[in-house]
Amino acid sequence: MAEIIDGKSIAEDVVAKVKQGAAALSQTGVVPGLAVVLVGEDPASQVYVAFKSRRAKECGFHSVQHTLPVDTDEDTLVKLIEELNVDKAIHGILVQLPLPAHIDAGRIIQTISPDKDVDGFHFINVGKLGTGELGTAFVPCTPAGAMLMLERVRGKDLSGLNAVVIGRSNIVGKPMANLLLAANATVTIAHSRTSDLPAIARTADILVAAVGRPEMVRGDWVKPGATVIDVGINRIPAPEKGEGKTRLVGDVAFAEASEKAGAITPVPGGVGPMTIAMLMANTLTSACRSAGIEPPVL
Numbered sequence: 001m002a003e004i005i006d007g008k009s010i011a012e013d014v015v016a017k018v019k020q021g022a023a024a025l026s027q028t029g030v031v032p033g034l035a036v037v038l039v040g041e042d043p044a045s046q047v048y049v050a051f052k053s054r055r056a057k058e059c060g061f062h063s064v065q066h067t068l069p070v071d072t073d074e075d076t077l078v079k080l081i082e083e084l085n086v087d088k089a090i091h092g093i094l095v096q097l098p099l100p101a102h103i104d105a106g107r108i109i110q111t112i113s114p115d116k117d118v119d120g121f122h123f124i125n126v127g128k129l130g131t132g133e134l135g136t137a138f139v140p141c142t143p144a145g146a147m148l149m150l151e152r153v154r155g156k157d158l159s160g161l162n163a164v165v166i167g168r169s170n171i172v173g174k175p176m177a178n179l180l181l182a183a184n185a186t187v188t189i190a191h192s193r194t195s196d197l198p199a200i201a202r203t204a205d206i207l208v209a210a211v212g213r214p215e216m217v218r219g220d221w222v223k224p225g226a227t228v229i230d231v232g233i234n235r236i237p238a239p240e241k242g243e244g245k246t247r248l249v250g251d252v253a254f255a256e257a258s259e260k261a262g263a264i265t266p267v268p269g270g271v272g273p274m275t276i277a278m279l280m281a282n283t284l285t286s287a288c289r290s291a292g293i294e295p296p297v298l
């Protein structure tokens with residue numbers, strides 16, 4: 001049976017270090033500041049944004065939340081971001097995605113100052129990750145968290161290991177592939193148009209599932225002893241819990257896969273909590289950079 005990589009406990013570890021780093025930085029008069037912007041009232045987004053604000057306060061950050069009505073126009077949102085860009089008390093800006101359809105999310109992301117882009121979505125940060133300028137980049141939180149979990153079982157150097165990433169999104173799949181490559185893994189990116197996905201998956205020493213399809217990765221896709229990182233968070237009906245009830249599952253059929261894998265991340269309690277912890281780490285890093293101080297090692 002696979003070792004379960006406990007995202008909750010690794011996230012607590014990260015948050016403890018961030019808290020310490022923030023306390024040390026605050027001695028010099030700089031309190032890390034995080035601004036979270038939410039447009040609309042999507043219930044899932046409200047939950048995630050509340051998690052982020054709570055964690056930020058726990059870390060000793062200055063935490064501000066801007067909640068705008070669903071019909072906010074693009075120019076109003078751009079103006080808010082421009083204000084946050086020049087606000088000395090703010091080191092990190094996160095605009096919760098998805099945005100309402102009438103807003104061009106691409107334009108909004110490119111409006112965020114790359115120095116405050118703690119999501120790592122701005123072209124500057126994407127380019128730095130792509131060219132290996134990791135020292136000054138912001139790395140997207142979900143893949144950064146996934147890498148830290150992977151590091152706990154496989155170490156920092158993945159030389160000689162085959163990694164397969166299923167999913168090619170700008171938020172997870174592509175940055176994850178770049179991070180694996182930077183760690184010397186041999187990387188394959190698979191996606192919905194890949195032929196014989198199970199066969200490709202079976203070549204993986206490190207299998208990352210980031211497709212958003214509940215329990216798509218089956219036990220027989222997993223090479224014996226592989227490390228499986230499940231990035232999916234899917235809410236599905238759970239009639240066994242009662243009418244109208246739901247439960248969270250990943251992109252991996254956990255019970256089957258854990259009979260094959262050497263180590264596996266659960267859902268919930270895996271990559272999700274790590275994502276929020278890495279957002280705190282990125283915000284501290286930003287504040288440290290603005291103060292000319294070395295951020296703590298995680």
Ligand SMILES: Nc1nc(=O)c2c([nH]1)NC[C@@H]1CN(c3ccc(C(=O)N[C@@H](CCC(=O)O)C(=O)O)cc3)C=[N+]21
Pocket residue numbers: 047048051094095096097098119141142233248267268269270271272273275276
């Ligand atoms: N600009 C932006 N940046 C993001 O990082 C971002 C975003 N937009 N939009 C939405 C996604 C999703 N996301 C999650 C974070 C934590 C959990 C998390 O903590 N999940 C818990 C369970 C939560 C639950 O019970 O629903 C877990 O997996 O254990 C999940 C999902 C960040 N996102």
